Structures are given as structure tokens and as C-alpha cells.
Amino acid sequence: MPHTLRSIDLDDEQTAELSMLCGFDDDLRSQITATSNRLRGLLTQIHPGLEHVLGPHLDHPAVLDLIGIWPTPTDLAATGTRRITTRLTKRAPRLAARLAEQIAQTLSEQTVVVTGTNAAGLVLPKLAAQLVTLRSQRDDVAVKVEELVRDHPLHMVLMSMPGVGIRTAARILTEIVPKDFVSAAHLASYAGLAPVTRRSGTSIRGEHPSRAGNKVLKRALFLSAFAALHDPVSRASYDRKRRDGKRHNQALIALARRRCDVLFAMLRDGAFYDPPARLS
Numbered sequence: 001m002p003h004t005l006r007s008i009d010l011d012d013e014q015t016a017e018l019s020m021l022c023g024f025d026d027d028l029r030s031q032i033t034a035t036s037n038r039l040r041g042l043l044t045q046i047h048p049g050l051e052h053v054l055g056p057h058l059d060h061p062a063v064l065d066l067i068g069i070w071p072t073p074t075d076l077a078a079t080g081t082r083r084i085t086t087r088l089t090k091r092a093p094r095l096a097a098r099l100a101e102q103i104a105q106t107l108s109e110q111t112v113v114v115t116g117t118n119a120a121g122l123v124l125p126k127l128a129a130q131l132v133t134l135r136s137q138r139d140d141v142a143v144k145v146e147e148l149v150r151d152h153p154l155h156m157v158l159m160s161m162p163g164v165g166i167r168t169a170a171r172i173l174t175e176i177v178p179k180d181f182v183s184a185a186h187l188a189s190y191a192g193l194a195p196v197t198r199r200s201g202t203s204i205r206g207e208h209p210s211r212a213g214n215k216v217l218k219r220a221l222f223l224s225a226f227a228a229l230h231d232p233v234s235r236a237s238y239d240r241k242r243r244d245g246k247r248h249n250q251a252l253i254a255l256a257r258r259r260c261d262v263l264f265a266m267l268r269d270g271a272f273y274d275p276p277a278r279l280s
Helices: 010-046 048-057 061-069 073-079 081-089 096-109 117-151 155-159 166-175 184-190 215-230 232-243 248-269
Strands: 196-200 203-208
Touching: 010 048, 010 117, 010 166, 048 061, 048 096, 061 081, 061 117, 073 081, 073 096, 073 117, 081 096, 117 155, 117 166, 155 166, 155 248, 166 215, 184 248, 215 232, 215 248, 232 248
Parallel strands: none
Antiparallel strands: 196 203
């Protein structure tokens, strides 16, 4: 049945590759979150104060290196502040002295060795190594995603819009561009950004945020709206919603919905972002 076949051009191949890489990037992000939470949970179990100091910095290679070398409070106490500072300075020269002092201070506040600390000393370095590997893999994926996005004809159009970076542009190319939308309202409904009216019999309960739609696209457009708050027009629209009594997330969803109108017009016409007088 050759008449049922459709041609595959370069754009289809780019979209397929982007879709696969974005999905893998999502998996890596989830694994990073789970591993980081597990590491912080173990630190909390054996030394809550140490978790309070190191936990917020687990995205820094210097802290993961420190945990990989001296994972337990006993190891850190035996090492001494000077050696800890020297080790941290290699990867975090600005953070090293302050973080080493905080570590020494919190170690002096808890002298009890909690049951299970020895086992945690075996697990923590492995979790730290996993985080390093996962982040390295995600960086590699990001490089390839950026190459594919920059090779796409719509790259400059999408990146001209405030708040749209490489990852958001990749999501737009995989979730919006291959599909046909008759209007901006159709796109907003597909993304789950259009409010819905709840009805029960003859009663109408007002408009509420939609729980349907493409959740991957909704997350990307929501984060893009948040990133666009540095733009004066977007910020003014957000501030108006806040003055109207909307909560932070509600105001961001409203902003993302209005940005859908602009994005739809940009994709329809292949036009660069032209700041409107305001996003009402």
C-alpha cells in the first residue's frame, strides 16, 4: 500500500532525535533528584547538622568530591579544617573557607555517633559518584540538544522570545511544531494552560486551572514564563495578576497562557518576537 506512506524529511529526523534526547534528559533529571534526595536522607539520618550544611550544595562538584573522600562525620572530624579547606579550594575557591568553617562548627555540636554511620560511609560515596556521572551525562545530552536546536530553521525565531532557552525551544520543537493548531486557544488548551469551567447539573462553579493537557509542554511553558519575569512586559502582566489577588503560581499560569498567543503567532508567521504594549 505505497499510497499510505508519507515522506520523511530532515525536520522529521531532527524532531525524532530531539524527542528522544529530551525524554532521556527527563529521565536523567528524575534520577538526579532521586539520588540527591537519597543522599540528603542518609546525611540527615546520621548527622542532621551536616546535612543542613552540605545538602544545599550537592549540585557543586567540590561537595560531592568531599563526600566521596570523607563521607562520615568521623572521617571529616579526623581530617581537620585545614585539609578540608584545601580539598574544597581545588573546585570551589570562593566557597571553601566558609564551608569548611561551617562543617567544623556543626561537627562540634554533635558528638554522638548514630547507629548505621559505618554503613552510610559505604553508601554515601557511591551516591556521590552516581550524581557526578548523571550530571555529566546530562551535560553531554544538553550539548547534543543545543546542536539540534541551533540547526533548526525556527531556532532564531523561538530564541527571540524572552524566557525561551535551549531546553524550552527543544520542547516547543518536539511538542508544538509537528502538530497543527487552528488557534492560540487550541494551543493553550492542548498545553493545559486554558482555564476550565466546572459544572454540576445546573450549577457553575467558576473557572479553575486545567489538569488535562500535555504536562511536559505545560511544565516547559510554565518555567519559561517564570524565566521571562525579567522582561518588563511580562513582569507587568504578572504584577497585575498579583494585584488582582492571584497567587504566584496562578499569576505565572496566566502569564504562560498569554504568552501562548504570542508564541502561536510567531510560529504561524515565522516572525521574531515583537514586544506588545502589554500582555493583558
